[in-house]
Amino acid sequence: MSVEAKKQHWVTAEFDRSAAVYDRLVAANPGYHAHLRRSAARLRLPRKGAGLRILDLGCGTGASTAALLHVAPHADILAVDASVGMLAVARRKTWPDNVQFHHARAETLAGIGPFDAVFAAYLLRNCPDPDRTLAVIHDLLRPGGRLALHEYSVADSPLATAVWTAVCWSVIIPLGWALSGRADLYRYLWRGVVEFDGVRQLTARMRTAGLRDIRVLPLPGWQTGITHTFLARRAYEEETA
Numbered sequence: 001m002s003v004e005a006k007k008q009h010w011v012t013a014e015f016d017r018s019a020a021v022y023d024r025l026v027a028a029n030p031g032y033h034a035h036l037r038r039s040a041a042r043l044r045l046p047r048k049g050a051g052l053r054i055l056d057l058g059c060g061t062g063a064s065t066a067a068l069l070h071v072a073p074h075a076d077i078l079a080v081d082a083s084v085g086m087l088a089v090a091r092r093k094t095w096p097d098n099v100q101f102h103h104a105r106a107e108t109l110a111g112i113g114p115f116d117a118v119f120a121a122y123l124l125r126n127c128p129d130p131d132r133t134l135a136v137i138h139d140l141l142r143p144g145g146r147l148a149l150h151e152y153s154v155a156d157s158p159l160a161t162a163v164w165t166a167v168c169w170s171v172i173i174p175l176g177w178a179l180s181g182r183a184d185l186y187r188y189l190w191r192g193v194v195e196f197d198g199v200r201q202l203t204a205r206m207r208t209a210g211l212r213d214i215r216v217l218p219l220p221g222w223q224t225g226i227t228h229t230f231l232a233r234r235a236y237e238e239e240t241a
Contacts, residue, residue: 001169003119008105008128009077014185014188017182018085018180018182019086020180021176021179021180023061025176025179028175030221031219031220031222035223035227036063036064037071039067039150040071040072041071042068042217042231043071043072043119043146046147048072048075048186049068049073050075052072052076053078053114053116054068054072054075054117054119055080055113055115055117055119055140056090056119057106057109057119057196058081058106058122059079059080059090060083060090061093062090062095063087063121065077065079067121068118069095069099074098075098078115079100079101079102080101080104081103087103106123106133106136107127107128107132107136107236109136109140110136110139112122113142114140114142114145115141115145115234116141116142117146118145118147119148120137120147120148120150120151122151123151124151124202125151125192125196134205134206134209135208138210138211138234142234143234143235143237144236145233145236147211147231148230148231149202149229150227150228151202152162152193152196152204153161153196153228154193154198155201156199156200161194164221167191169190203216206230211233212235212239213231214232215232218230
């Protein structure tokens with residue numbers, strides 16, 4: 001097994017182990033669910049999603065799925081995650097018939113599109129090959145289809161890095177330990193965000209994947225400069241001819 005495969009297996013296993021307390025942990029984050037709804041709304045999906053097919057990639061326990069339902073209650077939503085434990089928690093919640101859950105890794109989803117929109121919250125930095133994942137997302141979108149990445153990115157800002165580190169070590173890691181008796185996943189969260197792409201690098205990856213009209217919008221509160229909405233779309237065929 002390669003180093004990347006071992007890391008991916010470990011991360012998935014940690015999410016499985018933390019699934020039972022995950023909702024309680026994120027509930028302690030002011031604005032967590034409101035921020036997800038804001039990023040989902042930035043997809044600007046028409047007709048409350050009627051007639052649209054949306055992929056919720058990295059759905060976890062369903063917080064991002066609920067955010068999509070808030071802005072597009074009539075869309076057909078396929079919610080996908082690599083963690084069996086997180087999906088089990090999500091499936092125990094009450095969902096309308098237009099929401100379906102599926103167990104898979106993001107990079108294995110080629111061929112199940114097209115989708116009118118893809119929403120990926122806190123996903124990309126957990127993928128062993130972000131470029132491959134973005135290429136798969138591009139190919140899953142129909143021409144003109146929209147993407148919203150709701151993602152941490154602090155590498156371009158010493159202040160954002162310092163705030164993130166302070167919050168992790170004073171709140172997130174101790175709370176994760178208190179709720180689950182484990183802190184591995186939450187130390188990984190701190191380190192993974194610090195080491196992940198800055199805004200400039202991530203937008204460059206998106207351009208390389210063929211995505212167009214890339215915009216980066218801030219989120220309010222203490223996460224300003226820490227969490228962002230990265231918006232883009234797949235080009236129409238005539239734009240690439």
